[in-house]
Structure formats: structure tokens, C-alpha cells
Amino acid sequence: MVAAPDRLITLAVVTGAHGITGEVRLKPFTEDAAQFKAYGIFSANGTSLTLKKLRPDPKGWVARFSEITDRNQAEALRGTSLTVPRKALPDLPADEYYHVDLIGLPCIDSSGKPVGISVAVENYGAGDIIEIEKADQKRFMVPVVPAVDVHDDHLVIAADFIE
Numbered sequence: 001m002v003a004a005p006d007r008l009i010t011l012a013v014v015t016g017a018h019g020i021t022g023e024v025r026l027k028p029f030t031e032d033a034a035q036f037k038a039y040g041i042f043s044a045n046g047t048s049l050t051l052k053k054l055r056p057d058p059k060g061w062v063a064r065f066s067e068i069t070d071r072n073q074a075e076a077l078r079g080t081s082l083t084v085p086r087k088a089l090p091d092l093p094a095d096e097y098y099h100v101d102l103i104g105l106p107c108i109d110s111s112g113k114p115v116g117i118s119v120a121v122e123n124y125g126a127g128d129i130i131e132i133e134k135a136d137q138k139r140f141m142v143p144v145v146p147a148v149d150v151h152d153d154h155l156v157i158a159a160d161f162i163e
Contacts, residue, residue, distance in 0.1 A: 008043060008083040009100055011036060017074035018062045024074045026061040026082070033061065035090075042082040049082065097150060099128070107132050107155045115157050130155065138163075 012026040030036055033054055042049045050066040068074050089098060099121035107115040107130075119139065120131040128144040140163040142148060147161040 007086045007100065009086050009089060009098075010081040010083050011039070011042070012061070012082045014044075014074075014077040014080045014082065015060065016078050017071045018057075020071045021064075022068040022070050022074050023062050023064050024068065024077055025057060025059060026063050027059075028061055036061075039084050039088060042084060044077060044080045044082055102130060102150065102155065105153065105155050107157050109157055109159055109162060115162055118155055132157070 011030055012028045015025045015027050017023070018025050028036065033056065037051060037054055040051055042051065047067070049068070051063060052066050053064040055062050068077065086098075086100060092098065102118050102121050105118045107118055109115055114135075116132040116134040118130050119133045121144075122129045122131065122141075126143075129141050130144060130148055131139055131141050133139045142157055142161040144150075147158045149156040149158075
């Protein structure tokens with residue numbers, strides 16, 4: 001199961017400037033700073049940013065990019081997503097998935113009847129939850145465990161969780 005290889009995946013968002021030399025604060029969506037550093041180049045609204053330095057901060061990370069040299073440039077990035085193409089992410093074991101790989105998959109019940117399309121994956125702390133949009137555009141959410149059986153090209157939703 002792999003989303004389109006050129007689909008952009010957000011790994012962090014710039015939350016503001018740090019200091020006067022162009023450093024930015026980041027809200028990361030990955031736990032591993034070493035893996036984040038390994039990407040090296042990120043897309044930010046269509047512009048490439050080359051990571052020079054990354055360090056932890058009480059509110060996330062502080063980063064320096066080669067292309068950002070002053071506070072004004074750093075402030076202009078506030079709210080900007082830092083993305084990489086899906087194909088840049090490492091492969092996962094067969095029983096694991098990236099949230100992005102689940103979005104857009106058709107959802108069926110155990111008998112094969114269409115339920116809808118997976119439109120979002122959230123995690124509010126108790127586990128992954130998939131939001132499904134039905135044909136009538138109404139949406140409902142189901143917990144991945146125990147309600148969803150993940151396949152390469154579709155999701156099977158347990159009947160008890162279908163609205």
C-alpha cells in the first residue's frame with residue numbers, strides 16, 4: 001500500500017521566527033529528528049529549502065535553512081508546511097502504514113458492500129481514527145482498532161461501526 005509517489009507529505013510546519021538570523025521554529029509531525037535531517041531538502045509552498053541545522057526546543061525544533069538569512073524571511077514562513085514527496089519516506093513492514101496511504105481508499109463492509117471513502121486519519125491520543133465519507137457526503141469516524149481491516153487497496157469496516 002503506497003500513496004501516489006509524488007504526493008507531498010507534510011513533516012513539519014513553521015510556527016514562527018527564532019532570533020534575528022533567520023532561524024525558524026518548527027512543529028514536527030515526526031518524532032525522529034535524525035530521520036527529518038536525512039531528507040535535507042524540503043518544499044515550502046513550491047520553494048526548496050535546504051536544512052543546515054536542527055536542534056530541539058521546548059516547543060518543537062529550531063531549524064536553520066540555507067535560503068533564509070534574516071528574521072523577516074523567517075517570519076514570512078509562519079504557517080508554511082515543510083513537505084517531501086511520498087516516495088522519499090522509508091518503506092514500512094507489512095503490518096504498518098502511513099496515514100497518507102489510507103486516505104482515499106474505498107471502504108467496504110465485510111460482505112463487500114461499499115461504505116464510502118476514507119478522507120482523513122486523526123489521532124487524538126487514544127489511537128488512529130479514520131473519517132469516512134459516504135455517498136451522500138455525510139461523514140462518520142471509526143477507530144482503526146478494532147473496526148478497520150487494512151488492505152493494500154481498500155479498508156474493511158466492521159458492521160458494528162457503520163453508521
